[in-house]
Amino acid sequence: MATAALTAERENYLNKEYGIRSWLLTTDHKRIALLYLASITFFFFIGGFFALLIRLELLTPAGDLVQADTYNKLFSMHGQVMIFFFLIPSIPAVLGNFLVPLMIGAKDLAFPRINLLSWYLYMIAGTIYLHCIVTGGVDTGWTFYTPFSTAFSNTKVIEAGIAIFIAGFSSILTGLNFVVTIHRMRAPGMTWSRLPLFIWAHYATSIIQLLGTPVLAITLLLVVFERAFNLGIFDPTRGGDPLLFQHLFWFYSHPAVYIMILPAMAVESEVVACFTRKRIFGYNFVAMSSIAIAVFGFLVWAHHMFVAGISLYSALVFSILSYLVAVPSAIKVFNWTATMYKGSISFTTPMLYAFGFIGLFTMGGLTGLFLACLGVDVHVHDTYFVIAHFHYIMVGGAVMGYLGGLHFWWPKISGRMYPEGWGRLAALLVFAGFNLTFFPQFLLGYMGMPRRYWQYPPEFQVLNVLSTAGSTILAIGYVLPMVYFLWSMRYGKIAEDNPWGAAGLEWKTSSPPPTFNFDEEPEVTWEAYNYEEIPAPAEVNVER
Amino acid sequence: MAMSEHIMSSKFYYAIWIALLCLTVITAAVSFVDLGPFNAVVALVIATVKALLVVLFFMHVKYSSEKLTKIVIVSAIFWLFLLLALSMADYGTRLLS
Amino acid sequence: MLSDSPVAVEQHGPELLHHFVDAEQQRDAATLGMWLFLATEIMFFGGMFCAYLIYRYWYYNEFAAGSRSLDIYLGTINTAVLICSSLTVALGVRAAQMGKRKLLVILLLLTIVFGFAFLGIKGVEWYDKYKEHHIPGPSFNVDDLVRDYPQIHIDPRHEQIYFSLYFAMTGLHALHMIIGVGLFVFLTYYAWKGRYTPKYYTPVEMGGLYWHFVDIVWIYLFPLLYLIDRHR
Numbered sequence: 001m002a003t004a005a006l007t008a009e010r011e012n013y014l015n016k017e018y019g020i021r022s023w024l025l026t027t028d029h030k031r032i033a034l035l036y037l038a039s040i041t042f043f044f045f046i047g048g049f050f051a052l053l054i055r056l057e058l059l060t061p062a063g064d065l066v067q068a069d070t071y072n073k074l075f076s077m078h079g080q081v082m083i084f085f086f087l088i089p090s091i092p093a094v095l096g097n098f099l100v101p102l103m104i105g106a107k108d109l110a111f112p113r114i115n116l117l118s119w120y121l122y123m124i125a126g127t128i129y130l131h132c133i134v135t136g137g138v139d140t141g142w143t144f145y146t147p148f149s150t151a152f153s154n155t156k157v158i159e160a161g162i163a164i165f166i167a168g169f170s171s172i173l174t175g176l177n178f179v180v181t182i183h184r185m186r187a188p189g190m191t192w193s194r195l196p197l198f199i200w201a202h203y204a205t206s207i208i209q210l211l212g213t214p215v216l217a218i219t220l221l222l223v224v225f226e227r228a229f230n231l232g233i234f235d236p237t238r239g240g241d242p243l244l245f246q247h248l249f250w251f252y253s254h255p256a257v258y259i260m261i262l263p264a265m266a267v268e269s270e271v272v273a274c275f276t277r278k279r280i281f282g283y284n285f286v287a288m289s290s291i292a293i294a295v296f297g298f299l300v301w302a303h304h305m306f307v308a309g310i311s312l313y314s315a316l317v318f319s320i321l322s323y324l325v326a327v328p329s330a331i332k333v334f335n336w337t338a339t340m341y342k343g344s345i346s347f348t349t350p351m352l353y354a355f356g357f358i359g360l361f362t363m364g365g366l367t368g369l370f371l372a373c374l375g376v377d378v379h380v381h382d383t384y385f386v387i388a389h390f391h392y393i394m395v396g397g398a399v400m401g402y403l404g405g406l407h408f409w410w411p412k413i414s415g416r417m418y419p420e421g422w423g424r425l426a427a428l429l430v431f432a433g434f435n436l437t438f439f440p441q442f443l444l445g446y447m448g449m450p451r452r453y454w455q456y457p458p459e460f461q462v463l464n465v466l467s468t469a470g471s472t473i474l475a476i477g478y479v480l481p482m483v484y485f486l487w488s489m490r491y492g493k494i495a496e497d498n499p500w501g502a503a504g505l506e507w508k509t510s511s512p513p514p515t516f517n518f519d520e521e522p523e524v525t526w527e528a529y530n531y532e533e534i535p536a537p538a539e540v541n542v543e544r
Numbered sequence: 545m546a547m548s549e550h551i552m553s554s555k556f557y558y559a560i561w562i563a564l565l566c567l568t569v570i571t572a573a574v575s576f577v578d579l580g581p582f583n584a585v586v587a588l589v590i591a592t593v594k595a596l597l598v599v600l601f602f603m604h605v606k607y608s609s610e611k612l613t614k615i616v617i618v619s620a621i622f623w624l625f626l627l628l629a630l631s632m633a634d635y636g637t638r639l640l641s
Numbered sequence: 642m643l644s645d646s647p648v649a650v651e652q653h654g655p656e657l658l659h660h661f662v663d664a665e666q667q668r669d670a671a672t673l674g675m676w677l678f679l680a681t682e683i684m685f686f687g688g689m690f691c692a693y694l695i696y697r698y699w700y701y702n703e704f705a706a707g708s709r710s711l712d713i714y715l716g717t718i719n720t721a722v723l724i725c726s727s728l729t730v731a732l733g734v735r736a737a738q739m740g741k742r743k744l745l746v747i748l749l750l751l752t753i754v755f756g757f758a759f760l761g762i763k764g765v766e767w768y769d770k771y772k773e774h775h776i777p778g779p780s781f782n783v784d785d786l787v788r789d790y791p792q793i794h795i796d797p798r799h800e801q802i803y804f805s806l807y808f809a810m811t812g813l814h815a816l817h818m819i820i821g822v823g824l825f826v827f828l829t830y831y832a833w834k835g836r837y838t839p840k841y842y843t844p845v846e847m848g849g850l851y852w853h854f855v856d857i858v859w860i861y862l863f864p865l866l867y868l869i870d871r872h873r
Contacts, residue, residue, distance in 0.1 A: 108660035110670040184670045214681045218688035231805040238798040314634040561728040572717045575868040587864035595857045602731040620680035624687040
């Protein structure tokens with residue numbers, strides 16, 4: 001029971017009903033968001049545990065902690081858990097589920113029962129994958145490349161494939177729910193041009209989920225069939241083409257990275273606007289760039305296959321397209337930066353994450369252009385350069401966006417403030433730990449250290465040791481929020497409706513909101529980010 | 545915003561049905577005629593006409609005032625086309641390298 | 642709260658879910674949701690069409706031989722069966738729109754019958770493939786095709802790719818048909834119970850959209866699998 005304020009606590013979605021049935025059978029998007037929060041946090045730590053073992057092994061050049069085959073399993077499962085069971089759902093399933101109806105003035109998502117089904121599909125998928133882990137795991141690399149995965153690997157490829165197949169449907173249903181909700185359930189006056197950019201970005205993400213995930217699904221199904229029935233669709237000794245697998249796989253898996261980053265960009269827009277107390281500069285450009293990223297993201301997949309054997313002419317086409325896809329992302333970075341110019345900036349925890357995001361995402365994105373260049377890619381493909389590149393975006397970008405968003409909306413979600421001092425400390429630890437972990441990896445890759453290798457030449461050891469040291473700092477930075485968020489649910493300062501003085505419909509209802517979100521259906525007559533009309537809080541409302 | 549309040553006559557449905565059956569017979573029959581590379585083209589064109597009849601009339605898209613439905617259908621087909629076209633860009637040019 | 646007020650309760654029946662403002666919003670949401678789902682299905686089948694396209698490009702002779710080994714009469718009849726089922730579905734939605742309960746139930750039942758007919762014929766075709774040893778696996782043997790077409794070179798390993806795709810594509814399609822039949826069993830039951838009226842027949846409409854989509858997939862599968870190089 002909450003040790004709440006002296007007066008009787010208002011009814012909200014958390015205290016409306018108690019008991020496990022009211023959580024496991026809920027159709028309230030806010031409760032489902034919390035169900036997801038718990039499960040993806042669990043998988044984050046599983047994936048993190050694999051990462052820890054990888055970094056421990058790489059402390060020394062020799063392969064001395066685990067065997068080579070085990071190491072293959074470690075990096076494969078680290079990737080699959082982090083991508084399919086943490087990153088892809090993270091912001092959409094937690095923050096998106098919670099906020100999309102609130103931000104548009106609706107009572108719930110369009111299909112609340114399908115929302116719950118989404119979570120159950122995710123849990124079933126996660127359980128199957130956990131079983132796969134404890135009964136032997138997968139060693140194919142997160143990418144399941146054929147013919148190793150179909151004909152040679154002795155690990156639980158079928159089980160992992162089925163688990164991810166089911167997780168894919170969870171993702172598709174979430175995307176479907178968001179698109180229908182945004183089209184059909186906006187409150188009166190909430191026109192498309194008044195939508196928060198968070199909604200635009202989640203809309204774009206949902207389009208990718210809808211159009212891309214089914215192709216992954218069919219591809220995994222074909223791999224499962226091939227392995228189970230000894231077919232030869234991808235078997236080169238029987239005329240099959242391993243590259244066909246790669247084309248089908250990357251058709252989804254490249255847009256998948258945009259599924260992972262667009263929601264973080266969504267958070268970035270909201271946080272930057274609030275803590276510079278200004279409308280996002282170039283609203284239309286930022287909104288349209290989300291859509292552009294979703295569309296262009298589907299045109300570049302073969303840049304993962306430059307050295308795999310595709311034709312040089314198609315490689316040229318994909319290289320050019322890969323340069324183009326950077327443009328809309330850059331537009332967003334310029335616009336967020338322009339927003340900060342002459343803004344009234346507060347360095348709260350969410351804003352610290354937002355600053356980290358801009359810098360690290362930019363570095364990750366620019367190094368992507370290195371990779372898009374055919375000649376450079378020949379040199380750095382399958383090296384630590386690639387690993388550093390995508391971790392800058394997915395960890396320095398997406399995870400920081402997720403953490404920043406969790407902190408920003410925590411008062412709304414829980415009705416409590418997190419401790420600001422600890423929040424800032426954790427943010428700084430994450431930033432420092434992250435850079436120490438991954439910057440050396442750019443250097444390692446450029447100098448030639450291959451990825452997925454469990455031993456390496458001795459001259460690479462210093463940088464590897466630095467990287468492992470960084471990963472321990474990063475780990476502390478991740479554990480801290482878990483601890484203080486839990487602490488705050490009982491002992492945190494009670495939050496007001498709008499502790500940050502932020503714009504957006506979600507801040508016009510109580511913290512936490514009532515089950516049906518608003519006491520009366522809102523009618524919107526103002527533009528998005530109307531900060532000139534909203535007074536800043538007397539001091540930025542924090543718990544010291 | 546409703547999908548279609550327009551109730552079509554059953555005669556019209558029967559007409560579409562007959563058309564679909566005829567096109568089926570035609571496509572099967574034409575396959576026995578040697579048109580060289582155009583056999584595939586003709587077969588796909590007939591299939592597309594049949595699909596259009598089903599989408600526009602049986603699925604009521606022709607009489608729907610909802611533009612979004614048409615955008616969704618066109619987008620999905622276009623996306624599939626992207627997958628096919630860009631993949632074939634690789635396979636079609638491999639021997640040229 | 643808005644939805645609890647007595648005025649609101651009078652105005653709608655039990656089918657209106659409380660998070661929707663009115664019945665029209667609910668119906669529009671369901672329709673958009675179903676079309677988006679069908680879009681995902683286009684991409685789902687599309688992945689296999691991509692594999693089919695590439696291997697037909699590479700192994701045309703094997704694809705032609707495999708195609709000719711299919712029974713074109715059964716395939717054509719099955720196509721006709723599905724077209725008939727689409728007619729009964731469309732007429733069924735119309736019956737629901739007009740409030741004709743008995744007619745709706747009959748048409749839904751007919752649709753199920755056609756569905757079973759399709760699956761039955763498919764079963765026969767698959768059994769034929771089993772007898773001819775054309776199912777990929779340990780007993781796969783295409784010596785009969787190699788023998789029948791001496792003038793073109795047929796590589797049994799490539800032939801196996803055609804049949805793998807044949808079974809994967811028709812199998813996935815059949816699975817969707819089975820799901821469709823199951824869906825229609827539910828619809829028939831509720832229709833018989835009188836749940837669908839001219840004011841509320843959305844589930845029938847949505848079920849119809851799904852069924853028509855599965856029909857369209859077959860409309861493409863038929864020429865692609867059965868009609869390659871038949872004129873030889």
